[in-house]
Amino acid sequence: MNSDWFKGLNLISVSKMSPEKTGLAYSVYLGPDHLLDAARRLYDLGCFIEDISVVDAADGFMVVYHFDHFTSPGRIALRVLAPHDKPEVSTISEVFSGANWHERECHDFFGVSFTGHPNMTPLLMPDDAGFHPLLKEDGKRKRMSEFISPGDVIVKSPEFDAIFAPAEPEEGSASDDKVAAKAGADKTAGSSSEA
């Protein structure tokens, strides 16, 4: 697998992982605005979609896309963070048709919406369920740094360091800061890639 496919994307980090220990070859954190772009590049590389999963962490909903390759195997985990107060990620179902059902499932279980999805109706849950079973209760959410290993970092932005920084005492202010930092990082990365 050529590891240059992610150049020019709004990356938070790219890490090479140990397949024996994690089952992953690469772990990629991405700014949400470049998700569709990344999916297109992976499609052009010949990858297929394995699944989409969500982890409800204190930092937000970590949406994880697993991709693999039929002829040169090596699992890629693409991760996007969606804040709890606005859980929205753009759909990739126009590139990988199979994402359609996976995204509907994620919406059933976590309430994460996928903007631009052609049919965002319940798939596994009843139409009148009115709740999302896999949401964690407030106070039971763990920070991502508690269960994600950074791996062998190839590329990273300051935002990546913020994920692994020690916990700040006040939960509310910490998350506000992070949102602000994220917005700033998005802006700078976007402008640099255009230039």
Added chain:
Amino acid sequence: MLHTEREYSKLIAGDFYTHHMEPGPDDRTMILNMGPQHPSTHGVLRIVIEIDGEYILRAEPVLGYLHRMQEKMGELKTYLQYMPNMGRVDYLHALAWNWAYVGAVERLGGIEVPERAQYVRVITTELNRISSHLLWWGAFLLDLGAFTPILYAFDDREKILDLLQIPTGSRLTLCYFRPGGVVNDLTKDFIDGLREFIPHMRSRLPMYKGLVTDNIILRKRVEGVGIITEETCRRYGATGPVVRGSGLAYDVRRAEPYSVYDKFDFEIPTDKECDAMGRYNVRVAEIEQSLRIIEQALDAMPDGPHMVKGAPKVKWKAPAGESYFAVEGARGKIGVHVVSDGSNTPYRVKLRAPGFCNMSLFAEVARGVLIADAVAILGSLDLVIPELDR
């Protein structure tokens, strides 16, 4: 205000009947429900189809009738207490799910598995795969109107279940693996029985071929039906016999070798036709390949413990981290993604069911086919509904 009779009938039928599927622009088409009690949907799959005469214009599978929230149960039970769920996700190839989950837990905890246990796992999982393929074979032909084959298939499958009952203690929802090994060692009864079963199963395969595979009635029903290209498989993430029936030799046992599979000599059957017959041929050929693997494993199986010393107990705490483990199930790539926060219950368990991904391409493939062909396509995907709905 209701202008036409059509709008009026839609109001009576309600959305439950059409399930978000808007009727087409004119009266030439009809919306029909296949399932949830249709015999060819094997359980409780429902497909809403819009038909023009005998032809399907649109199909929309409606899932969830067997949804049990397996992933939530994973978060509520400890690592070992969750094991019995695995045999209930896909009851036909229960041991592959057993393996995917213990594999993810072992990877997370860095648990070594003794050499003998690896071989025991290979032997029992391959045996389970044959039983799964046999049941599919019988049920697929039953869908197509052939009643006799399922009786032969059950006869052979019964012998496998009798064998698997010896080490596992159960016949269907097997729960045999544990992180660090397997529950019981293989006994002499089992090994002797298996040595007898292998030539028996081989002797049946030519009969299956003569009776069914070469049968013109079957071929007319499945040849050229349900074309799934490699590109479609890639977009939907279809794996297992579906992608191999599209000419691509993708098998997790080769692509991402786990356990001792790299020590065995076996072929990956493929078929270039991309149709239902191709998928049929792949599964039938896989029975022989599984027998080959079992033979080699029986010969090479070393002595030793079947469970590692200090294997996790019920309240075992996994180290914090995440792991993904994939195995080749009878229906395709089974993946389990476990996230641990360091406590004795997983923080998140994600189950990647191959049937779910294979089924998701049905809406696209069924467009424009005859209803009878849609039944053949559904059968050729080898669906196990609890796995789709989890």
